[in-house]
Amino acid sequence: MESKSRREFIKNTTALVSSSFLLPEHVFNIVSSPKLSKNIIGHGDFQYRADLSWGNLNPSKTPVNDCHEMVQDKNGRIFLLTNETKNNVIIYDLSGKLMKTWGHDFAGAHGLTLNDEGGEEFLYITDIASHAVYKTTLEGKVLLKLAFPKALEGQYNSEKYYPTETAIAANGDIYVADGYGTQLILQYDAQGMFLRKFGGMGWLWKELLENRYPDKIQWENEPEQVDPSLLNNAHGITLDRRKKKPELLVTSRMDNMIKRFTLDGKFIANIEIPGAFVCRAVVDEQYMYAAVLRSDRPSRDETGFVTILNNDDHVISNPGGSPPVYRGSKLVQIEQQEKLFKHPHDVCIDNDKNLYIPQWNANKVYPIKLVRV
Numbered sequence: 001m002e003s004k005s006r007r008e009f010i011k012n013t014t015a016l017v018s019s020s021f022l023l024p025e026h027v028f029n030i031v032s033s034p035k036l037s038k039n040i041i042g043h044g045d046f047q048y049r050a051d052l053s054w055g056n057l058n059p060s061k062t063p064v065n066d067c068h069e070m071v072q073d074k075n076g077r078i079f080l081l082t083n084e085t086k087n088n089v090i091i092y093d094l095s096g097k098l099m100k101t102w103g104h105d106f107a108g109a110h111g112l113t114l115n116d117e118g119g120e121e122f123l124y125i126t127d128i129a130s131h132a133v134y135k136t137t138l139e140g141k142v143l144l145k146l147a148f149p150k151a152l153e154g155q156y157n158s159e160k161y162y163p164t165e166t167a168i169a170a171n172g173d174i175y176v177a178d179g180y181g182t183q184l185i186l187q188y189d190a191q192g193m194f195l196r197k198f199g200g201m202g203w204l205w206k207e208l209l210e211n212r213y214p215d216k217i218q219w220e221n222e223p224e225q226v227d228p229s230l231l232n233n234a235h236g237i238t239l240d241r242r243k244k245k246p247e248l249l250v251t252s253r254m255d256n257m258i259k260r261f262t263l264d265g266k267f268i269a270n271i272e273i274p275g276a277f278v279c280r281a282v283v284d285e286q287y288m289y290a291a292v293l294r295s296d297r298p299s300r301d302e303t304g305f306v307t308i309l310n311n312d313d314h315v316i317s318n319p320g321g322s323p324p325v326y327r328g329s330k331l332v333q334i335e336q337q338e339k340l341f342k343h344p345h346d347v348c349i350d351n352d353k354n355l356y357i358p359q360w361n362a363n364k365v366y367p368i369k370l371v372r373v
Contacts (some may be wrong), residue, residue: 046317048370067358070348106307236280291344
């Protein structure tokens with residue numbers, strides 16, 4: 001016969017399991033001991049194991065569509081931006097536990113930038129569906145909306161304005177990349193007054209718009225790019241404070257490169273990353289990180305990885321990708337090597353130098369955490 005203590009244990013355990021169905025969602029995604037993959041990815045000092053359980057939520061209650069970008073505030077919370085209007089912003093703690101959600105109006109939510117302004121942090125959200133940029137509090141209150149600038153009316157159609165990313169200078173100036181539109185970088189002051197534009201559309205983006213099929217682009221017959229400041233998919237823009245004078249890092253994704261500009265829009269140099277369709281650059285200490293949406297050509301689906309560069313703009317690790325090899329000063333073309341990612345869209349780095357990778361067009365999966373080893 002069962003002992004009384006055993007029967008009491010079973011009774012109490014059954015009651016606890018039954019009552020768990022009444023608990024809130026966040027109870028189910030507490031990660032006490034993450035299950036890391038056996039495979040180590042990356043190279044040199046930047047190697048990682050994947051934690052595929054981090055941040056997984058109940059999709060019927062807290063769904064995601066495309067997971068576009070992630071940032072971490074000074075309190076350690078991680079903010080995820082998705083274009084799922086049931087909850088555009090999902091806030092996690094470091095363990096991957098759900099803390100809060102907000103936002104229902106950003107059907108084209110794409111870019112997410114965090115900026116500290118006098119000790120208070122704010123978010124800048126780009127929404128390609130509404131052709132606008134929104135400055136919000138961390139709780140979701142909209143403080144400023146930047147729509148198509150009136151100063152450019154007549155120069156191009158506002159319906160062709162598709163802002164994808166922002167960068168904020170120390171003086172509050174806001175830089176907006178029209179990465180799915182005209183390929184211009186638009187500069188505003190902190191109050192939203194338009195100041196200037198620079199960049200512009202390169203030949204690859206023009207050809208893509210004309211035939212709309214990446215496979216039909218005549219890559220082998222590339223015309224000479226006379227103006228190096230022109231951009232082909234200005235998908236991301238980032239402020240780089242690593243040098244004495246801050247610079248802008250602007251993605252030219254179809255060129256497989258990131259371009260350096262001064263804060264007043266003058267072209268400085270190219271950072272070539274052959275084979276890498278990079279999203280935005282993310283600077284952490286002396287290193288630059290970037291999600292690579294695809295390898296080699298825009299038509300090669302589900303071939304993404306992550307790339308990491310040092311302060312000399314040399315690639316030193318490609319988690320999920322092939323090892324970086326230089327022949328002289330030229331980087332050999334890199335490509336996906338591990339089938340971990342589909343379409344990485346951003347990189348968030350925590351204080352322990354772990355990485356969080358949200359993905360576009362990846363069957364609505366939650367972000368993947370890469371634990372540094």
